[in-house]
Amino acid sequence: MIYTGVCAMTKIAILGYGTVGGGVARVLDVNPAQVAASAGEEVALGAILDLREFPGDPHEALVTHDYRTILEDPSITVIAETMGGVKPAYEFTKQALEAGKSVCTSNKELVAKHGPELLKIAAEHHVSYLFEASVGGGIPILRTLAGALKSEQIDEITGILNGTTNYILTKMEQDGAAFDDVLKKAQELGYAERDPSADIEGHDACRKIAILGSLMTGGYVAPDAVPTEGITAITAADLAGARACGMAVKLLGNCRMTGEGLEISVAPYLIAAEHPLASVNGVFNAVAVHGNMLGTSMYYGQGAGRDATASAVVADICEIVRNAGRTVPVSMTEKPAQLAPMGDATRRFFVRVGREHEAEVLEAFAESRTICTEQGEACILTGPVRESEFLEKLGGIAGVRNRIRVLDDED
Amino acid sequence: MIYTGVCAMTKIAILGYGTVGGGVARVLDVNPAQVAASAGEEVALGAILDLREFPGDPHEALVTHDYRTILEDPSITVIAETMGGVKPAYEFTKQALEAGKSVCTSNKELVAKHGPELLKIAAEHHVSYLFEASVGGGIPILRTLAGALKSEQIDEITGILNGTTNYILTKMEQDGAAFDDVLKKAQELGYAERDPSADIEGHDACRKIAILGSLMTGGYVAPDAVPTEGITAITAADLAGARACGMAVKLLGNCRMTGEGLEISVAPYLIAAEHPLASVNGVFNAVAVHGNMLGTSMYYGQGAGRDATASAVVADICEIVRNAGRTVPVSMTEKPAQLAPMGDATRRFFVRVGREHEAEVLEAFAESRTICTEQGEACILTGPVRESEFLEKLGGIAGVRNRIRVLDDED
Numbered sequence: 001m002i003y004t005g006v007c008a009m010t011k012i013a014i015l016g017y018g019t020v021g022g023g024v025a026r027v028l029d030v031n032p033a034q035v036a037a038s039a040g041e042e043v044a045l046g047a048i049l050d051l052r053e054f055p056g057d058p059h060e061a062l063v064t065h066d067y068r069t070i071l072e073d074p075s076i077t078v079i080a081e082t083m084g085g086v087k088p089a090y091e092f093t094k095q096a097l098e099a100g101k102s103v104c105t106s107n108k109e110l111v112a113k114h115g116p117e118l119l120k121i122a123a124e125h126h127v128s129y130l131f132e133a134s135v136g137g138g139i140p141i142l143r144t145l146a147g148a149l150k151s152e153q154i155d156e157i158t159g160i161l162n163g164t165t166n167y168i169l170t171k172m173e174q175d176g177a178a179f180d181d182v183l184k185k186a187q188e189l190g191y192a193e194r195d196p197s198a199d200i201e202g203h204d205a206c207r208k209i210a211i212l213g214s215l216m217t218g219g220y221v222a223p224d225a226v227p228t229e230g231i232t233a234i235t236a237a238d239l240a241g242a243r244a245c246g247m248a249v250k251l252l253g254n255c256r257m258t259g260e261g262l263e264i265s266v267a268p269y270l271i272a273a274e275h276p277l278a279s280v281n282g283v284f285n286a287v288a289v290h291g292n293m294l295g296t297s298m299y300y301g302q303g304a305g306r307d308a309t310a311s312a313v314v315a316d317i318c319e320i321v322r323n324a325g326r327t328v329p330v331s332m333t334e335k336p337a338q339l340a341p342m343g344d345a346t347r348r349f350f351v352r353v354g355r356e357h358e359a360e361v362l363e364a365f366a367e368s369r370t371i372c373t374e375q376g377e378a379c380i381l382t383g384p385v386r387e388s389e390f391l392e393k394l395g396g397i398a399g400v401r402n403r404i405r406v407l408d409d410e411d
Numbered sequence: 412m413i414y415t416g417v418c419a420m421t422k423i424a425i426l427g428y429g430t431v432g433g434g435v436a437r438v439l440d441v442n443p444a445q446v447a448a449s450a451g452e453e454v455a456l457g458a459i460l461d462l463r464e465f466p467g468d469p470h471e472a473l474v475t476h477d478y479r480t481i482l483e484d485p486s487i488t489v490i491a492e493t494m495g496g497v498k499p500a501y502e503f504t505k506q507a508l509e510a511g512k513s514v515c516t517s518n519k520e521l522v523a524k525h526g527p528e529l530l531k532i533a534a535e536h537h538v539s540y541l542f543e544a545s546v547g548g549g550i551p552i553l554r555t556l557a558g559a560l561k562s563e564q565i566d567e568i569t570g571i572l573n574g575t576t577n578y579i580l581t582k583m584e585q586d587g588a589a590f591d592d593v594l595k596k597a598q599e600l601g602y603a604e605r606d607p608s609a610d611i612e613g614h615d616a617c618r619k620i621a622i623l624g625s626l627m628t629g630g631y632v633a634p635d636a637v638p639t640e641g642i643t644a645i646t647a648a649d650l651a652g653a654r655a656c657g658m659a660v661k662l663l664g665n666c667r668m669t670g671e672g673l674e675i676s677v678a679p680y681l682i683a684a685e686h687p688l689a690s691v692n693g694v695f696n697a698v699a700v701h702g703n704m705l706g707t708s709m710y711y712g713q714g715a716g717r718d719a720t721a722s723a724v725v726a727d728i729c730e731i732v733r734n735a736g737r738t739v740p741v742s743m744t745e746k747p748a749q750l751a752p753m754g755d756a757t758r759r760f761f762v763r764v765g766r767e768h769e770a771e772v773l774e775a776f777a778e779s780r781t782i783c784t785e786q787g788e789a790c791i792l793t794g795p796v797r798e799s800e801f802l803e804k805l806g807g808i809a810g811v812r813n814r815i816r817v818l819d820d821e822d
Contacts, residue, residue, distance in 0.1 A: 027704050151449040151450075152445060278690075298712065301709065
């Protein structure tokens with residue numbers, strides 16, 4: 001395709017020239033015509049902030065170590081913050097917005113923690129703060145919620161929001177392998193970090209569902225307020241038992257509107273094999289949304305990866321340029337969302353218990369039934385029970401190896 | 412939620428008060444606050460055009476039989492055309508646009524046939540013509556292509572675009588049932604029409620992939636130019652053979668950018684069980700998009716149904732209102748897209764053949780292998796072969812029961 005120049009041009013700066021930041025430069029280099037068509041004018045890279053030097057990099061000459069040169073450059077109007085972490089990204093973002101520059105970011109930690117404040121500052125300065133890439137890398141879910149689904153009452157959002165844990169669960173399921181072995185392999189392949197706790201303990205998914213919950217309510221859900229369980233307790237026996245139930249085990253972020261407020265959590269769940277999320281495997285992410293008119297729709301894509309995440313950052317840059325001079329509205333405010341206690345939820349549970357205590361579990365929970373028995377264990381599916389009641393009763397029964405929530409589809 | 416009124420208001424008219432038109436009224440009735448938030452102002456129903464009367468309907472008083480009263484009502488600025496068919500929808504749409512009213516529609520037949528002309532008229536009159544609901548009912552795929560994915564080079568779009576045929580293939584696969592029996596059941600359930608030919612012969616999916624192909628190229632693909640095969644030749648034996656190959660059979664609309672132009676088709680394809688489209692079952696639709704940076708993303712939802720389709724029409728209404736005074740850009744023009752002959756494509760094929768001719772097939776195509784044999788038949792998977800060469804050679808072999816293309820993922 002031949003690219004015919006347009007007169008107007010927007011200059012952007014990248015903060016943090018790592019994986020995602022480098023990807024942003026690459027998208028601008030590879031797709032200049034598409035970016036210009038989307039933004040309505042040419043988008044050029046004006047500066048890169050990083051502590052390191054990049055000898056031989058095509059954009060070497062744009063690298064600066066001094067953030068002030070970017071803040072004070074009036075020709076730079078949009079900033080892509082791809083540093084990650086809260087410090088110094090929070091201060092840098094604030095300073096940019098206060099200087100009248102729009103910011104877009106892939107930084108879920110910062111958005112989950114300070115999103116409402118940064119959005120408020122952006123609005124005060126008639127600029128925008130967008131963060132499509134912070135949830136589900138290459139899945140355009142925030143833009144869809146803000147656009148196509150905005151005339152819907154969103155009842156529920158459920159997502160596979162972390163590629164590392166989904167890869168681990170998929171491999172455990174497919175190969176019958178143990179958690180530790182798969183984790184080790186994932187680390188070797190670069191799918192899991194050397195310190196995998198943010199992924200496997202659910203903190204990464206927690207930040208993402210907190211962002212989605214905030215957008216769903218139009219208020220703010222602090223990540224600390226989200227009950228979060230990771231996948232470290234899941235065993236090959238759980239996955240085999242789930243399969244015998246006709247279900248899969250997935251680490252889900254879930255938020256659901258109830259009469260008491262927003263019920264929100266991150267935890268492993270059993271989901272029916274027919275559920276569209278059940279067949280989302282490997283490092284892919286997906287988000288299912290239920291609207292009162294639209295029913296269930298689902299959005300699937302790469303959860304991370306340099307180019308996919310960078311493409312989402314660039315889509316935000318284009319939206320900012322298209323809307324230059326005004327603040328792109330984002331439905332997140334400082335008002336705390338009303339949360340429903342998780343213990344109030346009624347749902348079914350999967351229980352794996354030593355055979356000698358099977359009868360006690362079956363007796364404790366109405367409509368329970370044993371799905372399968374193997375190697376001295378029974379896998380039991382309970383009937384619907386209030387979570388707080390379930391946990392209290394289960395605490396009184398010995399020999400329980402694991403218990404996992406069941407996501408029941410209300411469609 | 413308490414709805415606090417806003418001063419500005421847009422009045423719309425519905426043309427055709429059938430399933431989708433009734434759904435549009437229902438979305439406006441049920442979600443007024445969400446619609447106002449999305450549109451930026453209140454959206455009210457001003458008139459309904461239908462030949463029938465609707466005694467007892469809450470909007471009975473708005474029904475008119477005379478289109479001129481709508482065309483001549485300056486307070487009505489947006490029209491939802493939910494009549495279907497080309498006549499008189501084409502004339503009505505043209506008149507509305509020429510009268511300075513924006514139009515949105517679920518009418519895939521009209522868009523596939525006259526979309527470029529109607530878009531041109533809309534632009535000339537500074538109004539919009541939008542048709543999100545024409546492809547995949549409740550899946551916001553057009554808006555995603557025009558927004559989040561606009562900075563991508565889209566290489567390929569593949570979709571399950573017809574719920575009726577997907578329901579039939581799913582049931583045949585799950586129950587091992589014959590095509591005719593499942594079709595009869597689908598008709599009883601209301602999933603298939605009394606005259607099912609538009610669905611089962613692929614014409615409905617053809618219109619939708621023609622629209623997607625037009626948008627992908629920025630030109631125009633006439634539905635007549637799309638090689639189209641339906642599912643009437645698919646048997647339970649094909650599905651069993653596909654399963655033995657680790658694949659599923661789906662009716663796909665596919666368009667792929669090649670060096671020769673756009674390769675576009677509607678046909679049953681074998682796809683790998685791991686492909687995200689393989690697990691899209693029943694009446695659901697899904698569209699997978701491959702972009703040069705984003706990789707594969709997929710969009711899944713209800714393909715039809717009153718409320719889902721109506722929700723998509725209302726999302727278009729909101730976008731039109733938000734952009735009042737200007738034409739929302741749609742990437743489809745009258746310029747014919749350059750199409751690559753389907754016979755030039757190289758792919759693998761699935762062949763079901765009588766055992767007595769198995770050896771001939773294996774010999775004719777390099778890298779062929781027999782996957783399974785049953786009841787005197789062999790299911791063979793060929794190596795990659797040019798389609799025109801394949802068909803010519805296969806024509807010379809007796810005893811061929813069926814041949815189905817294989818969709819190979821290039822990721």
